Amino acid sequence: MAEALSDHDETDSIDSVVPSYREEAMGDDGDIINSAKKMRASGLSYEKVKVFSDGKCAEEEAVKYNNFKWTCCKINDTEQGTKKYYKCSFKRGSNCPAKIYLLFHASNFEVTLFQAIIRHDHTRECKQTGIPIEVKNVIIELFQNGYTTPKAILSELDKLKIIQPKASQISNFLVTLRKKLYGPAQISLNCIKNWCIEKSIIPNDPDECFVANYYIKDDDANPLFRLFVTTKNLMKNCLNSNHVCADATYKLIWQGYPVLMVSTTDKQCAFHPFGMALCINEQTDDFEFIFKSLQITVEKLYNINYCPIILVADTSGAITNGFINVFNVIEKRIMCWFHVTKNIDTRLNAIKDKKMKTELRQDIEFMQLIKNETIFDAAIKLFQKKWKSKKCPLINNFIDYFINEWYMSNKGWFEGFAIGYPSSNNALEATNGKIKSLYTFRERLPVGEFLSVLEKDIIHQLSRERNVDDIVTSQNAKSFANTPSINLSLWTSTYHWIKEEREVIIMKNNDGKKMHFIESSSFQDNYEDFNKEFMKKLLYNQQNVNWCDFDIMKGEQLSFWECEFLNESENWIKSTCSCPACLKYYICKHIIGLAARYKLCSIPLEAKNIPLGQKRKRGRGAKAKKALIVQ
Structure with a gap:
């Protein structure tokens, strides 16, 4: 018991408070200096040079004083007044010690110019900070080639044996570069309106993008904008065709807005876009806007009442209603065969019998190739009779779905429905994929950045590819073909x-x-x-x-x-x-x-010229066998 008390007394005698950390500064001679005493930098001596009665004149004189270039570097408020300091900026990267400052007196409106008593020294170079200019140029080139992330750029710099800057430096530089190339990431309705007004003038260059029509509703509760961009060269194709292909695509804009495209195809199945529209939704009003924009622009450019009669699209009712609201009539509404098969295959997955599933699919593919509507109607009835007789609940459910969706509601997916016109939107879908891979690099861009890419890259390039009048592009230009080609x-x-x-x-x-x-x-x-x-x-x-x-x-x-x-x-x-x-x-x-x-x-x-034998297949060929063995 006595020993325990003795130990307790010894513990209390020890100081249990941990002392706070105090940083010790080192002097020029290596001695430790008390950190409480702050070292004051050696100040510059200034002499009075000139007095101005106006602050504006004083600032104009200061930036070019003694025929040197001066840059404002600091502003201090003192009892005498506001001091505005300038440093000598002889050239980028120089570290000249010369300085001047303007004193805006607090007691009156006078401004006095003071100059530091020190000579200019333009031989001193400051330490390199940031990314070197040469490396920046390489990064810009890599960015334009699709390397848009710091990790990808660092990997390419390593392959090029270039000293790599920090990843954070590259990230900050990319932010500045994007803003310089595409404008600010965030954009307001007022900025979009100003952009549309600026680009609404029809240019002389047939491949230069312009805003053919726009609508902006600046409402805090329900903001809305629609804009349609095109070129004179793209609009020319409206005169060659009486059918329109329309669709909306996503995953281009970070905010999730759809991009609408209208186009046509020629007799060689080549794709010819009319233009693209950016909207908040893809409802009837949005498609009505893009079709009306087409009609207005054709009338403005060629003084012709544009009125197509055939529409190729997926099952969207908004596209159909928008088309009818503008053109008043629709002779044929062709359903895209790709979208039909996509929906059918999803439903067929419920049928587990692979043999029946394959036969069902083959029967539907046969009906897609029927040459006229009378035979198609008869085929649908016989198809229903054939598969209903199987008395399989899963097949019956599929047949009911197929008849209601792809016969009663959407019938125009077989080839004989409109002979001489495309039965799918494959050309348009392929172009959407091309835009995502070549122009946005499969990144979702902010609206402001996408508008810049849309104007300078997407629409301009689509137009240039179809400019048959330009000597530069005429050799490979996609002209509108009225007859099919034979390869x-x-x-x-x-x-x-x-x-x-x-x-x-x-x-x-x-x-x-x-x-x-x-x-x-x-x-x-x-x-x-x-x-x-x-x-x-x-x-x-x-x-x-x-x-x-x-x-x-x-x-x-x-x-x-x-x-x-x-x-x-x-x-x-x-x-x-x-x-x-x-x-x-x-x-x-x-x-x-x-x-x-x-x-x-x-x-x-x-x-x-009939080739001899069979074309060699891919992969390693079989070795020659031994003698007397047939190979």
Whole structure:
């Protein structure tokens, strides 16, 4: 007990308070200086030079005093008045000690100029801070090539064997660079309005972007803006086509706003945009705005009432309603086949039987290739009858969905719905992907930055690619094609088809037109003789919709192709055929083959070069086996 008390007393005798830390300063001679005493810097001596009666005149004189360049570096408020200090800025990076200051007297309006009693020294260089100019130029070049993050830039600098600055320095420099190239990241409705007013003048340059139409509602509760940008060269394509492709794309703007695009396609399936619109939503009013902008701009540029009759889009009702509200009529509303298959495949995933799922998909693909609406209506009924007879709940649910969604509501997805027009928006979707990969580098940009990219890069480049009048771009420019083109591959397949000597029967169809009925490659799998009697039977079934089974109808329709051939030297390429190739690409080997048989065209020699053997496949080839072993 006594020992315990003794230990307790010793503990209390020790100081339990931890002393605070005091930093010790070192003098020039290495001795420790008391940190409580602050070292005062040696001040400069100044002499009075001149007195001014006006502060403005004094500041104008100060920045060019004694023919040197002076920059304001500090402002101090004292009892005498405000002192405004200037340093000598002979050149960037110099560390000249010369200084002056202006004293704005507190007691009166006079301003006195004082000069430090020290000579100029322009030989002294200050220590390099920040990123060197040479490295900045490399970073700018990398940024323009798509390296937009500090990590990616550091990796490229390492490959180039360039001394790397800090990642934080690169990050700060990129912020400054983006602001310089694209303007501020945040933007107000007033800034957008001023930008639209500035860009609304139609330029003389056909590839220069301008704002064709805009609408801004500056309301705190419900702010709204819409703007449509284009070029004179892009608007020219409105005169060549009577169908419009429209769609909205996302993931371009950080705020989540959609970008709307309107375009058309030519007979070579090439994409030709009219312009792009930036809106807050993608509702009926937004699409009505973009279609109205098209109509107004065409009338302003060419004094023509633009009124297309066919619309190609997905199932969006907003696009359809906006089109009708502007143009008052819509003859054909084509549903994009890609969006149809995308929705159908999602529903088909509920069916676990792979064989049934594959057969269902093949039947739908066959119906997409049907050549007219009468046969399509009959095929839908037989298709429903065939699959309802399976008495499978999952299949019944899918058939009910398919009939309601893709027959009763949205019917225009088969090729025969509008012959001579595209059945999908694939060209527009591909362009949206190109914009994201080449111009925004798959980054979501703020509105202000995106407007700059839209003006200087996207719209300008889309227009330049289609400028056939410019000598610089005319060689590779995408001109609007009114007739399909024939490449070497198509010439070759035509030559092989001619050599097969398939049967071609000339007779009138159900409408009384003289037609060429061509034996298909699948005919011999189901039938024996391709003759007039056989064709009369098929045409009778087709005219009277005399089918009781879906598979029988499918076999008959795929056994022949119906070609309306124009036996004219100049117009034969405008002939039509019911084969899938012609329905999708407006030209096929059957049309070219008939033209060659009628001596309206000749097969080029390059197409007749038949390669020997099989093309070597990818990967490592098999080694030669031992002798006397067949390989």
